Amino acid sequence: MFAVFFSYLLPIIKLYLLGLKVLLVQLFSGPFRLPVMPRQDGKVAIVTGGGRGIGFEVARHMARLGAHVIIGGRDEQEGLAAVTRICEESKEAKVEFKKLDLASLQSVRQFVQSFKERDLPLNILVNNAGVMLVPESRTEDGFEQHFGVNYLGHFLLTWLLLDTLKHSGKCGYFSRVVSVSSSAHRVGEITLNDLNGCQYYSAHAAYCRSKLAQLLFSSHLHQLLQRGGFPVTSCAVDPGMVDTGLYRHLWTPLRLAQSIIAHLLFWTPAEGAATVLYAALSPDLEGDCGGGYWATGRREMTTPATFDPQLQLSLWDATQRLLGLQ
Template sequence: MSHLYVNVKALCVTALCSHVVPSLLHTVLPKQNGRVAIVTGGTRGMGLETARHLASLGMHVVIAGNEREEGAAAVKKIHEEGSKGKGNYQVFEFVFLDLTSLKSVRQFVQKFRDRGLPLHVLVNNAGTMLVPERQTEDGFEFHFGLNYLGHFLLTNLLLDVLKRSGRHGCCSRIVNMSSATHYAGVLDMNDLDRRTCYSSHGAYSQSKLALVLFTYYLQEQLTAGNFPVTVNAVDPGMVDTALYDNLWSLAQAMKKPVAKILFRSPAEGASTAIYTAAASEMEGVGGCYLYNGQKTQSSDLSYNSELQAELWKKSCELVGLQEA
């Protein structure tokens, strides 16, 4: 019981510190007509809010997710909003993508490439949190496989399209959804699947740290090659979404009243990702960790260039990519 009390108390303190309703919700963003975006996990929660907002700016938005019924419902809802004059939505569509399957990631990318569409914004939003120990289809620890490795492969396979679609003064943008939990994250390169000592909290934190390390290393390569693509990591704060559904029953009961008062709504949580994806102020700006729309220091470990390079090399091996 004391362990639960400590966790819930920490949850409340963090929520109190983070629940500043972002003024970003009221930021006027430039129109994005003619631009194309992919938002993973875009069928609900922050992903849906991100996709909806980008579509309202005039983007052709592809929401990628593994729930076909949810996807169809999301598309129908957005189209209905558009027909009622609640948004200037252009094209909004759902395409199946299971980030726990490297095969599915490759199939999704091939279908997208076959359409000949450009790609100006990639929001790597999909995620899972605090699931019991389990593996993906390819045998990776579930948090690491879904939150990080699936997005690592997706981004790399789409990178040439992003490079072709951007231009200097109007860069393509990659947005990686991280979390404040990355500050507590550690990486054991010899045990990324955490088989030695599994902790759902540790596994989640590790996956979010990996996304920040990936962000910094990729931006360094893009800058070195003078490519018109930027990549940033964002922290949405504590948001009342389905990610918390994996809390055990007593913690769930204690979390509900806290969430109603202190947690951010999905729209508030999505605001920094939307800002990073579309704001004029973020043009040409990459390699940042953003919270409430502000550049923020990430963990000391995330700036370790040797660890960034080592993770990149290991990730390429795990997903079957030749290291660029």
């Protein structure tokens, strides 16, 4: 009984202490201001979860710069409303919505198949969609919800689009994979024989685990691409604590407190999107300068586990087996 209680309580304490630290840093450092980015005419970008929050701001900014933006999301009404809003703000914007449910591997495959049938290039993939602190539940394929949506869905999406990303990149204009992670990865733990978190469920531990897995994936992918000499980079971004709907599953009293604190201390979605856009668009991150973990507009060091080559490889192999990939 004590072990169950401890495994449930400890991740909560770790995550909220980390959140307090992040808030203090944000209070004194201020948000990153995105420099003027070059035009993106002729480039194609996919942004998951682009119907609202950080993803919407990323999609909107890219469309303003001339990119052809495809918003992938589960909520069709929300996605179409986002497209309408972007087009109203910029009459020449080229943006569209396509159905993509990251909790369904079949939906991910259908999205990719539909995209490839159009024979479009793919210059930027922003793995932004995510869930946080959801009650215990399973995806369509039986995976724990955080692990399935935040990590497995994006792993499969990236894997299936990798050939298009490779063919679309070239020297001086590398394709880019940007995964929106979180500082929560710092208190996450990967247990290879219990990736689904079945033994003792904790929404807080599951969220942190999924973000650590996402970061390990991003780092290992970048190394594979570099070793293969492909014109594609992969990096992860921490947008900071941002005032979005991601916190709606907090315990009710905490959610009420969070709504007040968020108004005072959290960053806006546009401010949270700044480093994501920098990682996706900046000429300063071209080629060998890409990759890594980014926060507030600069590359940062993170936990030793993130750089553990054996853990990266073991997770990668285990994930391929879970997804039935070669």
